[in-house]
Amino acid sequence: MKNNKKEVTIYDIAQELNVSPTTVSRALKDHFSIGKDTIKVVKKMAKKMEYRPNAMAASLRSNKTQTIGVIISWIDRPFISSLIRGIEEAANSAGYNVIITQSNDLYEKEVANADVLYNNRVGGVIVSLAMETKDYSHFYQFINKGIPVVFVDRVTRKVDCDRVGIDNFSAGFKATEHLIEQGCKRIAHFAGSQTRNIYRERKRGYLAALTRYQLPVDKSLVTYSSLNSEDGRKHMEQLLNLSQPPDGLFSANDTAAVSAIQYAKEMGITVPGDLAVVGFNDDPVSTIIDPPLTTIAHPARDMGKIAAEQVIKKKEKKDIVASQTIELKTELLIRSSSLRKKAHNIRIAN
Amino acid sequence: MKNNKKEVTIYDIAQELNVSPTTVSRALKDHFSIGKDTIKVVKKMAKKMEYRPNAMAASLRSNKTQTIGVIISWIDRPFISSLIRGIEEAANSAGYNVIITQSNDLYEKEVANADVLYNNRVGGVIVSLAMETKDYSHFYQFINKGIPVVFVDRVTRKVDCDRVGIDNFSAGFKATEHLIEQGCKRIAHFAGSQTRNIYRERKRGYLAALTRYQLPVDKSLVTYSSLNSEDGRKHMEQLLNLSQPPDGLFSANDTAAVSAIQYAKEMGITVPGDLAVVGFNDDPVSTIIDPPLTTIAHPARDMGKIAAEQVIKKKEKKDIVASQTIELKTELLIRSSSLRKKAHNIRIAN
DNA sequence: TTGTACGCGTTATCAA
DNA sequence: TTGATAACGCGTACAA
Numbered sequence A, B: 001m002k003n004n005k006k007e008v009t010i011y012d013i014a015q016e017l018n019v020s021p022t023t024v025s026r027a028l029k030d031h032f033s034i035g036k037d038t039i040k041v042v043k044k045m046a047k048k049m050e051y052r053p054n055a056m057a058a059s060l061r062s063n064k065t066q067t068i069g070v071i072i073s074w075i076d077r078p079f080i081s082s083l084i085r086g087i088e089e090a091a092n093s094a095g096y097n098v099i100i101t102q103s104n105d106l107y108e109k110e111v112a113n114a115d116v117l118y119n120n121r122v123g124g125v126i127v128s129l130a131m132e133t134k135d136y137s138h139f140y141q142f143i144n145k146g147i148p149v150v151f152v153d154r155v156t157r158k159v160d161c162d163r164v165g166i167d168n169f170s171a172g173f174k175a176t177e178h179l180i181e182q183g184c185k186r187i188a189h190f191a192g193s194q195t196r197n198i199y200r201e202r203k204r205g206y207l208a209a210l211t212r213y214q215l216p217v218d219k220s221l222v223t224y225s226s227l228n229s230e231d232g233r234k235h236m237e238q239l240l241n242l243s244q245p246p247d248g249l250f251s252a253n254d255t256a257a258v259s260a261i262q263y264a265k266e267m268g269i270t271v272p273g274d275l276a277v278v279g280f281n282d283d284p285v286s287t288i289i290d291p292p293l294t295t296i297a298h299p300a301r302d303m304g305k306i307a308a309e310q311v312i313k314k315k316e317k318k319d320i321v322a323s324q325t326i327e328l329k330t331e332l333l334i335r336s337s338s339l340r341k342k343a344h345n346i347r348i349a350n
Numbered sequence C: 001t002t003g004t005a006c007g008c009g010t011t012a013t014c015a016a
Numbered sequence D: 001t002t003g004a005t006a007a008c009g010c011g012t013a014c015a016a
Helices: A010-017 A021-028 A036-048 A055-062 A078-093 A107-119 A137-144 A168-181 A197-212 A229-240 A254-266 A300-316 B010-017 B021-028 B036-048 B055-062 B078-093 B107-119 B137-144 B168-181 B197-212 B229-240 B254-266 B300-316
Strands: A067-072 A097-102 A124-127 A149-152 A162-166 A187-191 A222-224 A248-251 A276-278 A295-297 A325-328 A331-333 B067-072 B097-102 B124-127 B149-152 B162-166 B187-191 B222-224 B248-251 B276-278 B295-297 B325-328 B331-333
Touching: A010 A021, A010 A036, A021 A036, A055 B055, A067 A078, A067 A107, A067 A300, A078 A097, A078 A300, A078 B078, A078 B097, A097 A107, A097 B078, A097 B097, A107 A124, A107 A137, A124 A137, A124 A300, A137 A149, A149 A300, A162 A168, A162 A300, A168 A187, A168 A197, A168 A248, A168 A276, A168 A295, A168 A331, A187 A197, A187 A229, A187 A254, A222 A229, A229 A248, A229 A254, A248 A254, A254 A276, A300 A325, B010 B021, B010 B036, B021 B036, B067 B078, B067 B107, B067 B300, B078 B097, B078 B300, B097 B107, B107 B124, B107 B137, B124 B137, B124 B300, B137 B149, B149 B300, B162 B168, B162 B300, B168 B187, B168 B197, B168 B248, B168 B276, B168 B295, B168 B331, B187 B197, B187 B229, B187 B254, B222 B229, B229 B248, B229 B254, B248 B254, B254 B276, B300 B325
Parallel strands: A067 A097, A067 A124, A124 A149, A149 A162, A162 A325, A187 A222, A187 A248, A248 A276, B067 B097, B067 B124, B124 B149, B149 B162, B162 B325, B187 B222, B187 B248, B248 B276
Antiparallel strands: A295 A331, B295 B331
């Protein structure tokens, strides 16, 4: 079964053709210094001998890998898997492979993953930070060696790197403003960990909108959690038990928004009548829940694509380029979960 | 910015300590032949000098990679991303990395991905076949070299490899039988591509259940598609236009089932009253749709985990082991979308 | 218990 | 346009 024939190398091809390995190496890469016919002959022989290049050997010698490392929290989340799809697409079409590692939102795993990626000498790194990461020194091993690091979505300003994300502040503002326009007076907010910029910014947007429209800020209407389904139910329960329950909810993700709607409905609350709800992410569930969820749409896949392109661009530019922060557009998709008034000028998403 | 200090190698450590590179190499790996103190000293110096092992060099030399290649259709599907999570978890805890490639369900991309993985000399491969792959010769490059290949979920019997999957036939049977027990007489089936075993088997299970319960088989009740949302709506429309519309539906995935339910509800059809529905996969949407969707639950993550373990086991066993086919259990999760009768003995899922 | 010396497959450098 | 040779960083057979 196991066929341990030795690998066919460029030496074998060289020998067969009575040329030097150098020539073969170059011919296979269409190097300009090699004659057209030589190239043709070499490639033909390579095919005949079933030669397969060894990417590892090439990387070792040239000190360049065609691999991009990725660190994300959990792969099995709609937003993340879209992101990765974008990364893969951009990377592959530029001839790069992608090694994916999951931090499970734990700082320690993030550090361990960074080390693994370094040991594999990846050519660049794309990171969406773990929930509670506050120390960023594990990224300097890359930066110090000139290996590009690009943060995506969950970024930090404390490291001088490229960043790709969205304007979470204005998205939070838009979402909240929309609820206010729908007549909500007491708007609750499901906030995520304030260690991460995205959740901080969304909350800032929420607060700014309240202030802008001169609504009071009530701290009992803001909850903090990791925004999973259980959190959504739990915090909805908590809010409904207040002496003055909210009439609007802006959740920093769809998962919590959806479970909050489900809980509220079970409690006899009408959505959007009693409670108007806006989520964040435009996950698949947002069109399935009844009523369909108004939400902020991310260009997740584009973020991945751009992050990968950015890594590759940095890698291929020898000269030092200043770090960029790229912000993609978000869109408020208005669906029934927040629509109390007949729509005039607002566009209703399907 | 770019810090081009040369890499610290085992030679540098050796020189610093006046020992040989061999000793360093072994000490870092806790080789038994090296004295305790030497090990301690070497490791200390390695840390001090910020030595980082070069996994590529090691792989090149030892002809063994700590990398597992994965080929799947699309990463941004709930089932697939759970699968990958399982693969990653098992692989990482055994010290392996994972390179993920997407075939986009295209045969050509699958072949190209296999080549890339081979060129990167992965130590093993996990594959979930693209929709229309009929030729499997691109996997022989691995098999011929003794590189383990494990098929997962979408498998084939035409290659002698390990397989990890579920019993799709019995799952299809169970789903259909359940609908029959709920009093359905005309049960439709959304089938997937019959090139792939999983959809063939689900349909076989459906047909077997009809036969077993002496219900007629009506070809106009079976549709074929790639089972996306549009397909679900389109085929539901088609079915409702029949002179005798179905009173039950078994869809080979949840995506199509959910969109079919949505369409049916829009048309004034009551679910499960007029139409009882069962899906497949237990995607997150299945608990969000109203009514909640009865479905077949896969152990997706376990499948990934087991597939990875299987690859690693094969890789580490020198001797030739016969190929195994591992079938994991599925469960019919009964929810409201199919429940017409009051439940007696059946367990109702949340 | 430790060291010497070579090779993994490729590419860079310099020379022809 | 082509070739000879060294080097990338590490592992290991063999020697000591």
